[in-house]
Amino acid sequence: MEAQSQSQYEGTREGGESVTLNFGLEHLERGSPSKRLVVFTHGYRLQAKRNRQIKRSISEQMPDADLYAPPLPYAATFSTTPMAEIAAQMLEDIDTLWSEKTARDGETYEEIILVGHSMGAVLARKLFVCAHGEVTQTRKEGEWSRRDTPAPFEAPLSGLTRRPWAPSISRLVLLAAMSRGWSIEGVRSKLEALVWNIGSLIGHLMPTKPTIFDIRRGAPFISQTRLQWLALMDSGGPRDPSSVIVTQLLGTVDNIVAPDDNLDFALDSEDPTFFLLQVPFSDHTSLLEMETLSTNDPVRKERYERFSLALTGSVAELREASVPRSYLSEHLPPPPDYDVEHAVFVIHGIRDLGYWTQKIAAEIKRQSNGTVRTLSPSYGFFAMAPFVLPWVRRQKAEWFMDHFVQARAMYPNADFSYVGHSNGTYILARALDSYSGCRFRNVVFAGSVVRADYDWTEKLSDGRVARVLNYVATHDWVVAMFPFAVRHLRWFDLGGAGHVGFGHRTARVSDQKYVRGDHGAGIKETHWDDIARFVQSATSPAEDQMLFRPRQPLLMRLLGTLSPIVLALVLVLLLWGLGTLGFQAFFVRDSAFLALAFIAAVWLVWTVVTRL
Secondary structure: OEEOOOOOOOOOOOOOOOOOOOOOHHHEEEOOOOOEEEEEEOOOOOOHHHHHHHHHHHHHHOOOEEEEOOOOHHHOOOOOOOHHHHHHHHHHHHHHHHHHHHHHHOOOOOEEEEEEEOHHHHHHHHHHHHHOOOOOOOOOOOOOOOOOOOOOOOOOOOOOOOOOOHHHEEEEEEEOOOOOOEOHHHOOOHHHHHHHHHHHHHHHHOOOOOHHHHHEOOOHHHHHHHHHHHHHHHHOOOOOHHHOEEEEEEEOOOOOOOHHHHOOOOOOOOOOOEEEEEEOOOOOOHHHOOOOOOOOOHHHHHHHHHHHHHHHOOHHHHHHHOOOHHHHOOOOOOOOOOOOOEEEEEEOOOOOOOHHHHHHHHHHHHHOOOOOEEEOOOOOOOOHHHHHOHHHHHHHHHHHHHHHHHHHHHOOOOEEEEEEEOHHHHHHHHHHHHOOOOOEEEEEEEOOOOOOOOOHHHHHHOOOEEEEEEEEEOOOHHHHHOOOOOOOOHHHOOOOHHHHOOOOOEOOEEEEEEEOOOOOHHHOHHHHHHHHHHHHHOOOOOOOOOOEOOOOOHHHHHHHHHHHHHHHHHHHHHHHHHHHHHHHHHHOOOHHHHHHHHHHHHHHHHHHHHOO
16 A cells, blocks of 8 residues: 655634644555545554554455545644544545545445544544434424434534435444543542543643543533434434444453443344454453464454454354343343333432432322333532532533433433433533533423523524423522522523522423422422423423412522622631631641641531532
């Protein structure tokens, strides 16, 4: 093969514009006689020399293939080029390769094969979905129909139409694909967790988000890619899904990719086009270290053979070598259930372990005679201090979206509804803003910390939400004192809908005023029956003087109005107290006092961070 070379990138966007890219076609290695095109997308921080062996393997097995394997921006650890921008440039390059091939030889490529490793496997999957264009829908405002599940592409990919080369894609070969993305929870040791946490903190503090954050579990790019894949498969077109072979090669000692990472690939337990091949004695990166059949290293030889099978093997050969998913882990979710038409998420808030969610879920199932599926995952106790940090709150939205995508794969024909309390309301609002493929029929909020001016109009008009019921309490001092107090600081991304309501003049977003009680008033047992009814049939609660009051007490209204001042005073007093303690500790040369002051400070910080 004859190789050419050059490349260029620069990064940013997401508020900071600029972006150049231009991988160019200089990285094309031409085969003879150039019958097919193989596109290889490498993994994170893998420079060219780490990919030589797999590129050579492709060349040896397909000497008649053009190989396009450009070095991508995320080869650099601190790349900030968004993955969507990289995908857009790759699509443009493949367009050019396709048209140049036609102009040069008077014919198109016989087939296109997409090969990706790790993070690059997610990119390969994105290219496949984007090549087939957006799944569109027609809908009148307010309509809701089952199986109508488009997931529009994000900028700069939005509005893409089907590529002329899309029908020529015959295979996806994915090596150690991070299909669900990386997660700190999955690391193997406390030291690794510390390093990953520090790296994540640095990433959050950077002015532009690092590229690797696009592949974090639940992040918009990776979740949207999974939802777009499901939408394409659900649509039944524009291609026959059985015409494309998808093969995942997974090392037996890969501690980064879990066996269930590809749940949404195999829409059916007997999916005839998805194959999982185990590669012995291989971890996440050694999977790439392969040699020809003449090598004396049996492990590298086995890797080569497995990759060769994925690249060129027939469906019958792949089926024989594939490992049934059920053999890999007893913890895998059950096969997709196509009979379920409605599923409901019930999500708790801060300072709460969420036991009540299972009780509301039980009431929903009781009223539906078991026809509705409920999901009440928990992210554990979430203290007030981390809740204050915007990036930590947003990670909970990513956590939820990972669960949502899995649920969409498990219940392909279902509509989804949602019940959320406190931070659970923020999670859904954030998800609706950040994920165009996130759709819910009926939504119930209680103790909401979402902004009162949240834009429901857009979500209602494009059919991503059908109805919203928001419980507003009489004495929700938690919402009035903090989320409502910081409503003028838009970067805080919080508000007081649980204290003042949304105020929408439409029956499709209704504020249930005023529930007797405090922050947890809306999720008390007296309201479970009403919540279950609304979730299933959008029936609003009946007015009951025992449960509701016509207005909030004057003191609570005043507290909400003056909450920015009250919160500022509290912060001043806290800083004054800590300053006084520090001053005395510095000037009072009493070792006992210093020790007690230190213990008290540590206890205070620990309590605030973990329990309050």
